[in-house]
Amino acid sequence: MYEKYLIHMNDPKDWLRHWDEGTQVVNDFILPRGPKEKDEMSDTIYHKDATVPYHQHRKGFETFEIAAGSVECFMRGKRFVAHAGDIIHIMPWTPHGFHFLEEGTIWRELFQEIDMSGGIWEKNTVNQNFPQYKEDPEFMRIYRGDPLNLTRETPVCIDVDKREMHEVRTPDFSYATWQGDGYEIRLKVGKWETNGVKEIWHASLKKGLVVEYAFPHCNWELYYIKEGSLEVEVMGERFVAGPDCLVHIPNFHPHTIRVLEDTKLYDYGGETDLMAMMEDLESVRKYHSEWLEDPDRMTAFRHKYKCFVTGIYMGK
Ligand SMILES: [Fe+2]
CATH class of the missing domain: 2.60.120.10 (Jelly Rolls)
Structure with missing residues (x-):
């Protein structure tokens, strides 16, 4: 390890x-x-x-x-x-x-x-x-x-x-907020404030949400958990992370996150150009909604923004 x-x-x-x-x-x-x-x-x-x-x-x-x-x-x-x-x-x-x-x-x-x-x-x-x-x-x-x-x-x-x-x-501050099934993300620090190195997001995640990174990708991940708990699986190793924990995952380490109870965390890794991706996703929904049904096009779209999520869904 x-x-x-x-x-x-x-x-x-x-x-x-x-x-x-x-x-x-x-x-x-x-x-x-x-x-x-x-x-x-x-x-x-x-x-x-x-x-x-x-x-x-x-x-x-x-x-x-x-x-x-x-x-x-x-x-x-x-x-x-x-x-x-x-x-x-x-x-x-x-x-x-x-x-x-x-x-x-x-x-x-x-x-x-x-x-x-x-x-x-x-x-x-x-x-x-x-x-x-x-x-x-x-x-x-x-x-x-x-x-x-x-x-x-x-x-x-x-x-x-x-x-x-x-x-x-402050806790209620957000440059931009996006919501989806089981999550809300709020941008706290933009890349323009870190010389392009990272964005910082606050995420509220609902119990049952699963986020998969099955593809060995170049980003390092760093999460700081404030409330709730997650089960994380990295390279076959499983552990539970709760308040005052950091989850630090090196690059090229595929992993899956399962939300065990409603969780609030900061995403301190921030290498994904997530703000740009979320903005452009709105444009795709508005002007090219058929692209959403094309897996190859959507994979290319995500990789353009260094987003390597391979699955995000509410589990059972
Ligand atoms: Fe200082």
């Missing part, structure tokens, strides 16, 4: 790395993959009144889901409070800093082009093994290199409601 398909985010056995940083602990679930450093995931769990200084990134995308607690945010000169259930998606060059308002606030992180875990590992390796070198200006010049972040004092900020911030995706 390439790596774990099922990750229980609250179970220490499923943590790749764990750091106690004093004002917060960090649990790493998935390390960054490929040249775009995709799909890195971790929890940072903050003590009350921990802070992240105001900074902006020269590159990289940060998607934070607040799994518990609340956070005072300073962003683009605005101040607002975000709460459990909100997602905050931050693009490069967006200034941001945070003040964690509740003990145990869980900041559930999805990174792209950042390698946050690598940075923490590097810092702790130096701190634990070579603290004396931190006094050495030549070492510090090499250690810091060209910093990824530009950090500065928090400016005087204007109070706003979180819904005025395009970075904040």
